[in-house]
Amino acid sequence: METVEAFKDRKQINAIKKYLKQHSERDFLLFVFGINTGQKISDILNVRVGDVIEKDGAVKDFCRIASTGREVYLNAKVKKAILHYVQLHQLCREDYLFQSSKSKKPITRQQAYRIIQQCARAVGVEGKIGTNSLRKTFGFHAYKRGVAISLLQKHFNHSTPSETLRFLGISKDEKIRTEIDVDL
Known part of the structure; x- marks a missing residue:
């Protein structure tokens, strides 16, 4: 399997989101869901509407991933994209x-x-890109925002922190400007 890269540039991420929003609501949601949850593509594709939408129509805070049994947090951007898509296409909970x-x-x-x-x-992104780029993008930006590598290691089910850094495309010598923002 070929190694792919994360989308490290926020401008590229925003350009992709804009492009997808104009071309396919489903594909936009796929991208937003992937970069904001860091889940494997096989797990993402098996999510049903009922996994993310309550019976009253509200979007859940957490989505249970069937293959692992883990619960994944759905942030505001994911919730907004889910709600818009489900309402637009009038999807049932079983879909x-x-x-x-x-x-x-x-x-x-x-x-x-x-x-x-x-x-x-x-949108002009070069390099090796694939579905795992979504997962790596989540991890890279979480690490950059101050999430401990040990938490990301656990999230990705890696054996060591160095495995996680390698997965994210971060060398030990690379200086990442951490943005710890408690936004009080």
């Missing part, structure tokens, strides 16, 4: 969140890869 346009099944990992590749190229 997959990232449903194929051809069937009731979720899109494939290969289709998700093509979506991420295509939007990255469309």
Whole structure:
């Protein structure tokens, strides 16, 4: 398997979000969900509407990932994108969140890869990009904002902190300007 890179530049992330918003609400949600939760693409694609939406129509604070049983926090940006998408397409609780346009099944990992590749190229992102770029983007920006590497190690189920740093594309010599902002 080829190693891919994180989207480290916020301008690139915003350009991709803008591009996807104009082209596909589902693909926009896929990108936003991926970069804000750091989950594996296979787990993301298996999320159903009922996993993220309460019976009263409110978006849940946490989404249980079926394959691991772990609960993943859904931040305000993810919640907004989910609510907009579900209401726009009038999805039922049993529907997959990232449903194929051809069937009731979720899109494939290969289709998700093509979506991420295509939007990255469309906005001029170069380098090795794939679905794992979403996961790495989450980790890179969390680390940059002051999240301890030990927490990210646990989140990614890695054995060592050095494995997590390597996964995120951060060398031990690289200086990352940490942005610890308690926003009181």
